[in-house]
Each structure stands twice: as structure tokens, then as C-alpha cells.
Amino acid sequence: MMAAFLLRYGEIALKGQNQGVFLETLTRNVARAIEDLGPCDVRATFGRVHVTVAADTAAAIERLRKVFGVVSLSPIREVGLDRTAITTAAVAMAEEATGRRPEIATFKVATRRADKRFPLTSMETSSEVGRAIRERLPQLAARMRDPDLLLQIELRDRAYLATETIPGPGGLPYGTGGRVLALISGGIDSPVAAWYAARRGAVITAVHFHSFPFTSERAKEKVVDLCRALVEYTGPLELWVVHFTEVQRAIQQQVPDAFRVLVMRRMMMRICDRLAPRLGVQALVTGESLGQVASQTLESLAAINAATRLPVLRPLIGADKTEIMARASAIGTYGISIRPFDDCCSLFVPSHPRTQPALDEVDRAEAALAVDRLVEGALASSDVLRISRQGIAPAAVTAAAGGAAKGSSTAGGE
Known part of the structure; x- marks a missing residue:
């Protein structure tokens, strides 16, 4: 067929x-x-x-x-650019539509004449076809605004007829907007942010920070499933699973409680910053929305930005939660995101987080951390997966800064 x-x-x-x-x-x-x-x-x-x-x-x-x-x-x-052929096809399509949908009572014919050599104007073509439909289906009334059935005719190299218009995602073609690292936590926001970046043409490499045994393997599986949902829009993508346990343990032991989530975000930025040149990445993408939580105030975002040399794109910065949830439902990630498996940030939320931190305060809070050693160790123990419609496979990559990521097959196109 x-x-x-x-x-x-x-x-x-x-x-x-x-x-x-x-x-x-x-x-x-x-x-x-x-x-x-x-x-x-x-x-x-x-x-x-x-x-x-x-x-x-x-x-x-x-x-x-x-x-x-x-x-x-x-x-x-x-059909060919023939008036009789066009009218015959249009009447047949109107009959088929009313057979599928008996409630149709009104119709409209809309013609676009791209090929000006066609002997009738757009309006004349619509009138001629409309009359034929009324003769065959006298129960239908013509209605120019909000008809039950809209039959569209485009006169180009041939005549193209349609009775259905299905919305697409819009945006720009995937692959025309550079390369980005998208931080995917497993929550509702981050996969939606990655989707929006991809919608502007950016090629996505996903990064997830996994803290086993603080977080379970099912939390990682949730992120894999989120990437599989995104693949329906992007085609194959790579997921870097960065083992974050030692970083998180060090933060828990050496950083004051009020600054822990903020310092975790800064360490994530540093790891991505180290990874980016290897992957040809030009920016980072996160799911932060201004003021949604304590680590997403302007002061907190400024402190997070200070830990990376890369631009941090935040497609959801002006969106409220209901808008984000609606988009997540539309793209197929919401049901996955709400599975009850915590990510590494949600496990260590302080009871009284610092909401307006000064940068020098944050620098002092993390001063005891062996930052370079922790970053290198996290990258050295990373796993890389290639996710496509066909399935999931390890992806072979060259040595990361501070160590080699694990994998066994070549990443690339389908």
C-alpha cells in the first residue's frame, strides 16, 4: 500500500x-x-x-x-492537472469522509494555485469543485467559516487533494542548530527542555548523573526510557551516564547543608565543561525555570553559570509548571517522569536552602572539595549508551578527560 x-x-x-x-x-x-x-x-x-x-x-x-x-x-x-480528474477525485474524497464521519453537515473547498498555467483561478476551481460536491451530496451545506469538512486542493506540478491536516512540531530541522549537552535528571522538566532545544535544530547528547546506591538502577532505567521517547523526534542519540556517587558523597561530607544542591549543580557543570570539547558541544541545556525551586533563583543560576565556560540554555526559564507538564504529556515523557524513582538532586534537598547565595559564599562552601579529582573520577567511570528506535547498545568513545568511558560499539548514524 x-x-x-x-x-x-x-x-x-x-x-x-x-x-x-x-x-x-x-x-x-x-x-x-x-x-x-x-x-x-x-x-x-x-x-x-x-x-x-x-x-x-x-x-x-x-x-x-x-x-x-x-x-x-x-x-x-x-491526480493530473485536469479539471475533470480533480473534480472526480474531490467528490470521491468527500463521499469517503462522510462515510467515515456521518455527522459532517458542512463543507468548504480551499484551493491554492501555485502553477499559474492552470486555466482556472483558485476561487474558480473551488467553486467548480464545490458545485460538484453539492450535486453528489445534497445534504451538505457550504460554509466558509469552521466547516465540518475542509477539502484542500493544491495545484502544483500535479493536483494534490486533502481532507485532513495534522499538526507537526514546527521549529527547525534537527541538525541545523549545533550540538548541545542536555542534562536529564529523570524529572518532568529536563526532557522537555531537551525537546525544545532539539526543536530549534540542536543535536542532543544526553547526560545523566547516577548515584548508585543513593539512587536505584530503576532511576537510570527511567532516564533511558525518557531518551527513548525523545528518539522518536530526534533519531538516535547518545546518553552519558556519569557515576556521581563519589562526588555526592564528598559534597554530603564537606559542604554545608544549605549549599549542597547548589554545589551539586556546579559540579555537574564542571563535568559537562570537561566533556564538551571531546564531543564538539557548544552549549549546555537544563530544565530550570526561574523561581521554581531554591536553586533556580537568579542568584543561584548565576552561581551555577560561574562553574562553566559554556553557554547554559534554559528553554523553560519563563514557563510555569502546568505548561511544562502539558508539553511533557504531549511529547510522551510525562508518564515516564512521574515514576517514583528519585534522582540524585532530590535526595539531598536541605530543609533550609540558601536562595540568594553570593558567589563568594558558594566558593567558600565548596573550598574543601578536591574538585579536579572528583571530576576526573566521575568521567572515568562513565557509561555511554547509544539509543535508537531499534534498541539500546553501548557506544564506543575515545578517552575522556581524566579517563576512558566504557563502551563497545561505534556511535553514529542509523
Whole structure:
């Protein structure tokens, strides 16, 4: 069974001389999203991306609606630029739609004529097709605003007809926005922040700080499952599992209670800072939202930033919790995030955290830590996993600063 679609993009159309780079990346990402479903053809044409794939329509939609850069998509029927063929196809599609949805009482035909050689204008085409639908289905009334059935016709190299528009994630094609390290704790916020960064084209490498036995193996499994949910949008990604137990133990023993979470965040920044050059990473991504908890005040965020030379991107900085939860539900991470397995930060929340710390206070609080030794030890004991739709495998990497991460297979594309 061959399914056909038109994909619409938005922001890419505003690009200048490099628009071709964005379109090439988008078409490549679309092809990768569906290539395992069956033979496919993907091409950019007349301001759209045209897709055919030998696959079930519903299965293809589930993949295509998650491709960053796609604003919306429609399953289509194609015919030649012939008035009779267009009208016949349109009437047949209207009949099929009313068969599936008997409650349809109103309709509208909307035509876009990209190929100006077609003899009728857009309005004339809509009127001609609308009259034929009314003759075949007299129970339907034309309605220009909020119709029950919207039949869209695009006149391009061929005529493309659709009765359904499915929203996509929008944004920019994945792979056009540089590389970032996304800190994934296992909570609700961090995977949503990673999703937003990927939506702007940034390639994600995930980092999780694991503190066994303070946190369980099931906490790590939760993070792996969160990455598997993100892979549905990004394609394959790497997850660095940094063993953080010794760092956390040292903080517990040597840092005053009020500063422990803040110093933990600073140590995470330092570890990522050391890892970034190895991976060609240009920024860090975190799930912090201004004022949500004590470590997310402006003063705390400034102290955290001071521990890294890299920009720290915070896509959720102005979002409230209900907005973040809604997005998590929409992208499939919420149900995973609420599993009852604590991450390393949640286990050592002080009863009276310092909410407006001065940088010199924080420096004094962590002065007893052997920072370099702890950072190197954490990196040396890291595991690296490659996560894709096909499964999970260790990923071989070159030696990290201060030691070699463990793994056994080459990381890369599908």
C-alpha cells in the first residue's frame, strides 16, 4: 500500500541564501523517519515536501508528525492537472469522509494555485469543485467559516487533494542548530527542555548523573526510557551516564547543608565543561525555570553559570509548571517522569536552602572539595549508551578527560 503526503514547513521559508541547507536537512530527516517502514521517496517541491512511502498511512503519520521543521502534514490524493480528474477525485474524497464521519453537515473547498498555467483561478476551481460536491451530496451545506469538512486542493506540478491536516512540531530541522549537552535528571522538566532545544535544530547528547546506591538502577532505567521517547523526534542519540556517587558523597561530607544542591549543580557543570570539547558541544541545556525551586533563583543560576565556560540554555526559564507538564504529556515523557524513582538532586534537598547565595559564599562552601579529582573520577567511570528506535547498545568513545568511558560499539548514524 502506497501512502502519499504533503508536508508544510514554516520558518524555513524565511531563510535566505542558506534555505537550501535547511530544506536538504529536512528532507533527509523525513526520509530517515520513515525509511524502515518501506521504500519511500521524499522531495521538496513548490514550497512543500512531497512524500510517498509503501506503508500503512497511520504508521507513516505517527512518524512524520514528529519531524522537527514540519508545521503540518496532510495525507493526499494525487491526480493530473485536469479539471475533470480533480473534480472526480474531490467528490470521491468527500463521499469517503462522510462515510467515515456521518455527522459532517458542512463543507468548504480551499484551493491554492501555485502553477499559474492552470486555466482556472483558485476561487474558480473551488467553486467548480464545490458545485460538484453539492450535486453528489445534497445534504451538505457550504460554509466558509469552521466547516465540518475542509477539502484542500493544491495545484502544483500535479493536483494534490486533502481532507485532513495534522499538526507537526514546527521549529527547525534537527541538525541545523549545533550540538548541545542536555542534562536529564529523570524529572518532568529536563526532557522537555531537551525537546525544545532539539526543536530549534540542536543535536542532543544526553547526560545523566547516577548515584548508585543513593539512587536505584530503576532511576537510570527511567532516564533511558525518557531518551527513548525523545528518539522518536530526534533519531538516535547518545546518553552519558556519569557515576556521581563519589562526588555526592564528598559534597554530603564537606559542604554545608544549605549549599549542597547548589554545589551539586556546579559540579555537574564542571563535568559537562570537561566533556564538551571531546564531543564538539557548544552549549549546555537544563530544565530550570526561574523561581521554581531554591536553586533556580537568579542568584543561584548565576552561581551555577560561574562553574562553566559554556553557554547554559534554559528553554523553560519563563514557563510555569502546568505548561511544562502539558508539553511533557504531549511529547510522551510525562508518564515516564512521574515514576517514583528519585534522582540524585532530590535526595539531598536541605530543609533550609540558601536562595540568594553570593558567589563568594558558594566558593567558600565548596573550598574543601578536591574538585579536579572528583571530576576526573566521575568521567572515568562513565557509561555511554547509544539509543535508537531499534534498541539500546553501548557506544564506543575515545578517552575522556581524566579517563576512558566504557563502551563497545561505534556511535553514529542509523
